[in-house]
Amino acid sequence: MSEHVDEGTVDVLVLGSGCAGMMAALAAADAGASVVLHEKADVLGGTTALSSGVAWLPANKYQAGHGVEDSIEDGRAYLTALSNGMILPEFTEAFLQTVGPMLDWTEERTPLRMRLVEGYPDYHPEFPGGKPGGGRSTEPSLFSFDELGEWADRFLGFRRSMYVGETPVGGGTGYLTPEVERERAERRLEGLGRGLLGALLKGLLDHGVRVVTSSRATELVTEAGRVVGVRFADGTEQRARRGVVLATGGFERDADLVRDFLRGPLEHPPGAPSNTGDGLRMAMKVGAQLGVMREAWWVPVVTIPGSDGEQYSGHGVQLVQRERTLPRTIMVNDQGRRFTNEAANYNALGGAFHEFHPTHFRYENDPAWVVFDQGFADRYGGYGFQAGEPVPDWIERAPSIGELAQRIGVPADELDATVQRWNQLCAEGRDDDHGRGESAYDGWCGDRTAYPGPHATLGPLDEGPFYACPIHSSALGTKGGPRTTVDCEVLDVDGAVIPGLWAVGNVMAAPTGMVYGGAGGTLGPAMVFGYRCGRSVAQGGSDAG
Ligand SMILES: Cc1cc2nc3c(=O)[nH]c(=O)nc-3n(C[C@H](O)[C@H](O)[C@H](O)COP(=O)(O)OP(=O)(O)OC[C@H]3O[C@@H](n4cnc5c(N)ncnc54)[C@H](O)[C@@H]3O)c2cc1C
Structure with a gap:
């Protein structure tokens, strides 16, 4: 049920309470x-x-004292080298130039405190300006939800009192000592995504922003070509004197939009169920120009049958990052062949899953199979089981590679040859077929006792039984939407600003094109452009005055 109350006219209406919406609302207030x-x-x-x-922020202030050498020039070189013609240079410039002011503002005017995730390499660190030793990935400090009063229990997801470095992806165990766990629980300290949002919400409440839930915007209200308000699903309408900000996330949950716009398969999206492309539709209806529509923040996932959902992003879907990077596991397609560097960053892997076979006329690598051996299960665990625990029944298994191939329906001789070849490459310490282990990024999420070095990710499959489960092409969110100015004002199909309308976060045409610069590559731009957006809409935009 909607919680609408008639607010009369306000200056700014923000639609969506993710990072982009909260940043924009806070900066505007x-x-x-x-x-x-x-x-x-x-x-x-x-x-x-x-x-x-995690927010990827080149040349950020937290690098000082950590031995990181970075600069706006390095950031520019890096994004430009990766652009493939998809990044508009003015967005690179606006992003890089605003990281510093945005972080200063955050510390001076909001309760949010970011800090470095030490050592997290960029996702393409060997490109010009890349950082193999990390320094650009930042995360929120733990924030006490005691400060949020009745709002403390009104967030999606569940409490995680951790820093990234304490999680397996950051090189930690994923467990806290009972004392630390108790202390953090008593103080209701939260880290990671909800920690970020908790601090932003506290800032919003302190600034007198009214926050309304169960309030679905359905249409923009226009007068003489200007957006002057919003219509909601319950039939009410609210006016905005200066502007409306679309921060409604991506369209990954709308099957029609996914089919019609994306360049390849996206299945089992792990993000918020409410991201159904409402903002995109509202923008299209008022004549917005669209950009970056084919792209998403790609990520491979597995679905875990019968999971209660809590630890897997809420609905049985688990991102596969560490499990495909560790030694003793490979990915194969239904021909039983490896098709990529399994340890590459998840966004770039989207390209491997989207490879289209011209003769077979199908996406040959989606879904694929992750194959691992008993040594993997004993040493590392994953997919919901701990190292040394029995491998769950939903994962296929067989005493030999040939029998496993039969169970999962791939050619046995091919899979056998693939595993033999892989084991030989591991013995030689070099993946001559797909270059796995060559980048400083490969292995970061692998066996950290062997990091840096190829054996953080190279390791044979030679201890039966052997296991396999399907892995799918998915995405954290989509990247396409209304094209905007660098201050997030939405443009029409002729390139003119649509007065009164802004877009930010995953709903906007992504400022970084098809690039995921490093850990935090989506939230870094969301913070920066959220800040720019909020300041711009508070002033009424380029047509003000
Ligand atoms: C498991 C997981 C881990 C991730 N980790 C990271 C990470 O560490 N770093 C990183 O950079 N990225 C990460 N991502 C991706 C990142 O979370 C998203 O790209 C980012 O949160 C998008 O922010 P947003 O504000 O644009 O959208 P969202 O956070 O999705 O917020 C959009 C909001 O708009 C609301 N909304 C939709 N339609 C309407 C409407 N009609 N009216 C009103 N409200 C509406 C939605 O309900 C939603 O609450 C991760 C994603 C997942 C799934």
Whole structure:
């Protein structure tokens, strides 16, 4: 049920309560605007609440004292080298130039405190300007939800009192000592995505922003070509004197939009169920120009039958990052062949899953299979089981590679040859077929006792029994939407600003094109452009005055 109350006219309406919406609302309120933030779901946070809250911010202030050498020039060289013609240079410039002011503002004017995730390599660290030793990935400090009063229990997801370095992906165990766990629980400390949002929400409440849940925007209200308000699913309408901000996330949960716009398969999206492309549709209806529509923040996932959901992003879907990077596991297609560097970053792997075979006329690598041996299960665990625990029944198994191939329906001689070849490459310490282990990024999420070095990710499959489970092409969120100025003002099909309308976060045409620069590559731009967006809308945009 909607919680609408008639607010009369306010300066700014923000739609969506993820990182982008909260940043924009906070920056607008801090610049003097009266702001109401509407969230469609009955809980706050969107996909951000399920995320690790990492923000990729080149040349950030936290690098000082950590031996990181970085600069705006390095950031520019890096993004430019990776662009493939998809990044508009003015967005690179605006992003890099705003990291510093945004972080200073965050510390001066909001309760959010970011810090470095030490050592996390960029996702393509050997490219010009890349950072193999990390320094650009930041995360929120733990934040006490005691400060949020009745709002503390109104976020999507569940409490995770951790820093990234304490999780398996960051090189930790994923467990806290009972004393630390108790202390953090008593203080209701949260880290990662919800920690980020908790601090932002506290800032919003302190700035007098009204936050409304169960409030789905359905249509933009226009007058003489200007967006002047929003219509909601319950039939009410609210006016905005200065502007409306679309921060409604991506369209990954809308099968029609996914089919019609994306360049390849996206199945089992792990993010917020409410991200159904509402903002994209509203923008299209008022004539917005669209950009980056084919792209998403790609990620491979497995689905875990019967899981209660809590530890797997809420609905049985698990991102596969560490499990495909560790030694003693490979990915094969239904021909039984390896098709990529399994340890590459998840976004880039999307390209391997989307490879289209011209003769067979199908996506040959989706779904694929992850194959691992008993040594993997004993040493590392994954997919919901701990090292040394029995491998869950839903994962296929067989005493030999040939029998496993028969069970999963791939050619036995091919899979056998693939595993033999892989074991030989591991013995030689070099993956001459797909270059796995060559980048400083490969192995970061692998066996950290062997990191850096190829054996953090290279290791044979030679201890039966052998296991396999299907792995699918998915995405954290989509990247396409209305094209905007660098201050997030939405453009029409002729390139003119649509007065009164802004877009930020995954709903906007992504400022970084098809690139995922490093851990936090989506939330870093969301924070920076959220800040720019909020300041711009508070002033009424380029047509003000
Ligand atoms: C498991 C997981 C881990 C991740 N970890 C990271 C990470 O560490 N770093 C990183 O950079 N990225 C990460 N991501 C990706 C990142 O979370 C998203 O790209 C990012 O949160 C998008 O932010 P947003 O504000 O644009 O959208 P969201 O956070 O999804 O927020 C959009 C909000 O808009 C609301 N909404 C939708 N339609 C309407 C409407 N009609 N009216 C009102 N409200 C509406 C939605 O309900 C939702 O709450 C992760 C994703 C997942 C799934």
